[in-house]
Amino acid sequence: MRDLIGQDVDSELAVLVGQSLVDQIATSLRRDVERGTVKPGDKLPSENELTRLHSVSRAVIREAVAVLRSEGILEARRGVGVFVTDAEQQGVPFSGLSLERISSVIELLELRAACETEAAALAAGRRSPAQLETILNLHRKVGENLENGLSTRDADFALHMAIAEATQNRRFPELLRLIKPGIIMSRDLQQGRGQPGTLTPNLHLQEEHAKIVHAIFAGKAAEAREAMRAHLEGSLSRYKMLLIERVSPPGPTHSELGG
Numbered sequence: 001m002r003d004l005i006g007q008d009v010d011s012e013l014a015v016l017v018g019q020s021l022v023d024q025i026a027t028s029l030r031r032d033v034e035r036g037t038v039k040p041g042d043k044l045p046s047e048n049e050l051t052r053l054h055s056v057s058r059a060v061i062r063e064a065v066a067v068l069r070s071e072g073i074l075e076a077r078r079g080v081g082v083f084v085t086d087a088e089q090q091g092v093p094f095s096g097l098s099l100e101r102i103s104s105v106i107e108l109l110e111l112r113a114a115c116e117t118e119a120a121a122l123a124a125g126r127r128s129p130a131q132l133e134t135i136l137n138l139h140r141k142v143g144e145n146l147e148n149g150l151s152t153r154d155a156d157f158a159l160h161m162a163i164a165e166a167t168q169n170r171r172f173p174e175l176l177r178l179i180k181p182g183i184i185m186s187r188d189l190q191q192g193r194g195q196p197g198t199l200t201p202n203l204h205l206q207e208e209h210a211k212i213v214h215a216i217f218a219g220k221a222a223e224a225r226e227a228m229r230a231h232l233e234g235s236l237s238r239y240k241m242l243l244i245e246r247v248s249p250p251g252p253t254h255s256e257l258g259g
């Protein structure tokens with residue numbers, strides 16, 4: 001079992017095609033840590049060894065390790081290797097969020113933007129009355145969560161999924177469902193609102209969604225496409241800002257970086 005199409009795959013494709021494989025390897029590695037097969041401070045076998053051990057592609061190993069790094073279970077030490085995080089470090093919020101993980105979220109957001117701008121346009125032309133009602137209800141739900149200080153992530157994703165469904169082309173919701181696990185980190189990042197090194201919250205979330213929803217309601221395809229593009233490009237730029245923050249040495253603030 002190398003991967004589902006029997007060859008080495010690029011990282012984006014690995015996320016899409018090999019998602020279940022990535023999950024399997026991540027679970028297996030997590031279990032090794034929980035059972036103490038590898039202990040805090042231990043060095044993980046090399047990427048080559050893990051590839052051979054699990055009979056999967058390097059891309060799958062890399063992504064599984066990135067998942068555990070984002071959970072703070074593993075940490076990479078430059079030029080040395082990947083280690084099991086020290087016990088007291090584990091569970092410390094944001095301690096394990098890697099640059100690789102942020103950059104892979106950016107890759108997925110770019111893919112989403114390409115797919116969802118078109119989905120919004122198609123939905124504007126094809127949505128059924130029942131789908132329109134679902135979209136409006138989820139838009140309201142996001143607003144309620146915002147007002148009550150609750151996480152908007154799940155309702156937000158459900159809204160995007162409802163728009164994808166309204167294209168009447170099942171491949172759009174299928175693609176969203178596939179990439180959902182890859183963008184799961186955004187919740188962890190949003191939980192630390194206001195803390196340095198976390199994602200800047202989107203203060204215009206409800207307005208941005210309203211523009212998309214109104215365009216779909218009015219059957220205006222070009223407006224729906226443009227509103228969705230603006231919405232997802234906003235997310236992209238917030239992740240890119242986070243990436244800049246993490247690559248830069250401590251000191252410069254947002255404004256000094258020209259953001």
Ligand SMILES: [Zn+2]
Pocket residue numbers: 156157160209231
């Ligand atoms: Zn949204």
